[in-house]
Amino acid sequence: MSGATLDGVTISRAPQQERSRLTQQRLLSATVECLVEFGWSGATTTVIADRAGVSRGAQLHHYPTRASLVLAAVEHLAELRAAELRVEAAALGGLAGHDRHDRVLDMLAASFTGPLFVAALEVWVAARTDPELRAALIPLEAKVGREMHRLAVDLLDADESTPGVREAVQATLDLLRGLGVANLLTDDSARRTALLAAWKDQLATILNR
Amino acid sequence: MSGATLDGVTISRAPQQERSRLTQQRLLSATVECLVEFGWSGATTTVIADRAGVSRGAQLHHYPTRASLVLAAVEHLAELRAAELRVEAAALGGLAGHDRHDRVLDMLAASFTGPLFVAALEVWVAARTDPELRAALIPLEAKVGREMHRLAVDLLDADESTPGVREAVQATLDLLRGLGVANLLTDDSARRTALLAAWKDQLATILNR
Numbered sequence: 001m002s003g004a005t006l007d008g009v010t011i012s013r014a015p016q017q018e019r020s021r022l023t024q025q026r027l028l029s030a031t032v033e034c035l036v037e038f039g040w041s042g043a044t045t046t047v048i049a050d051r052a053g054v055s056r057g058a059q060l061h062h063y064p065t066r067a068s069l070v071l072a073a074v075e076h077l078a079e080l081r082a083a084e085l086r087v088e089a090a091a092l093g094g095l096a097g098h099d100r101h102d103r104v105l106d107m108l109a110a111s112f113t114g115p116l117f118v119a120a121l122e123v124w125v126a127a128r129t130d131p132e133l134r135a136a137l138i139p140l141e142a143k144v145g146r147e148m149h150r151l152a153v154d155l156l157d158a159d160e161s162t163p164g165v166r167e168a169v170q171a172t173l174d175l176l177r178g179l180g181v182a183n184l185l186t187d188d189s190a191r192r193t194a195l196l197a198a199w200k201d202q203l204a205t206i207l208n209r
Numbered sequence: 210m211s212g213a214t215l216d217g218v219t220i221s222r223a224p225q226q227e228r229s230r231l232t233q234q235r236l237l238s239a240t241v242e243c244l245v246e247f248g249w250s251g252a253t254t255t256v257i258a259d260r261a262g263v264s265r266g267a268q269l270h271h272y273p274t275r276a277s278l279v280l281a282a283v284e285h286l287a288e289l290r291a292a293e294l295r296v297e298a299a300a301l302g303g304l305a306g307h308d309r310h311d312r313v314l315d316m317l318a319a320s321f322t323g324p325l326f327v328a329a330l331e332v333w334v335a336a337r338t339d340p341e342l343r344a345a346l347i348p349l350e351a352k353v354g355r356e357m358h359r360l361a362v363d364l365l366d367a368d369e370s371t372p373g374v375r376e377a378v379q380a381t382l383d384l385l386r387g388l389g390v391a392n393l394l395t396d397d398s399a400r401r402t403a404l405l406a407a408w409k410d411q412l413a414t415i416l417n418r
Contacts, residue, residue: 178387
């Protein structure tokens with residue numbers, strides 16, 4: 001790595017803490033890439049270390065177990081995606097009402113067909129039959145779920161004190177998860193677009209009650 | 210197997226065709242059980258043959274590849290579940306309107322949290338990164354999807370010529386798939402029941418337009 005540059009900074013001269021952070025980020029990105037490309041069974045720690053260009057020793061130093069690496073990667077990606085969604089939402093400016101809801105729904109739907117969803121689903125399904133991974137994933141699932149719900153409420157400018165609104169936001173996220181699974185093997189975007197158009201009308205009625 | 214009895218018939222005396230059918234059914238049931246219990250990576254052909262009490266030779270005779278065995282198992286279970294749903298629906302008798310829709314929705318939701326869903330999801334996710342399995346699964350996914358849609362339309366007594374009804378039935382199935390995934394690691398039934406109660410009201414409005 002000595003002499004390599006990133007953003008014009010010679011990594012070998014960066015402080016230890018900064019180098020650690022970069023190593024971690026490369027491992028987390030490589031983990032998501034390998035989960036998307038090879039699935040759970042193919043995304044072994046060896047394959048991930050190779051992809052990241054990080055030694056096994058350094059990998060074990062930062063993430064002692066496969067579970068710790070994979071969970072950190074899913075959490076990292078969830079945070080990145082939430083930040084992206086907030087940036088995209090800011091770009092909507094003063095857009096309000098039905099137009100805003102439609103655009104937000106498209107943005108959320110994209111999250112459930114992108115790499116975060118695919119990587120997370122690989123880990124979720126593997127965790128079902130892996131007690132150690134499952135125990136570690138359950139609190140993360142709850143945290144990511146809560147944050148996704150809060151983000152959706154914010155972006156949709158939804159008032160959860162109105163009866164039915166909370167359930168409608170939840171149903172939207174569950175629907176999008178189902179549409180994500182339907183998109184795993186084939187491009188389901190035509191059907192998804194038609195279905196979401198109808199859902200947007202439904203949602204608008206509930207949110208504007 | 211000699212001398213064992215099933216439904217009072219001595220299997221060793223059953224005709225060859227009947228014995229083949231029984232062997233196949235044991236293999237298919239064992240495949241689903243192993244997928245549910247051990248996940249995709251643990252449900253190897255050896256583990257499945259052991260569970261079924263069938264020799265590797267007999268297994269290879271009926272299902273030459275892991276993909277053929279797993280696909281036959283998912284298709285078999287989908288047919289069984291569809292038949293069960295029709296029997297449960299028949300038991301609803303003359304129940305109509307909102308009451309009927311509510312009960313049908315509960316029955317469909319149970320399908321997306323039961324062993325068929327879990328076994329199918331294991332196969333779906335594995336197929337994403339396994340080209341041979343993926344190629345074989347895509348037509349089966351389309352067939353099972355069409356049949357599930359038709360079944361839902363029948364059971365809900367839905368008129369798809371009414372605008373929005375077709376999309377509402379599709380959204381229902383996609384929502385239930387999303388709820389199935391949300392139920393993988395933890396018992397999500399309390400949240401699911403509350404959410405489905407709200408969706409039943411929505412659906413009733415659309416179906417009775």
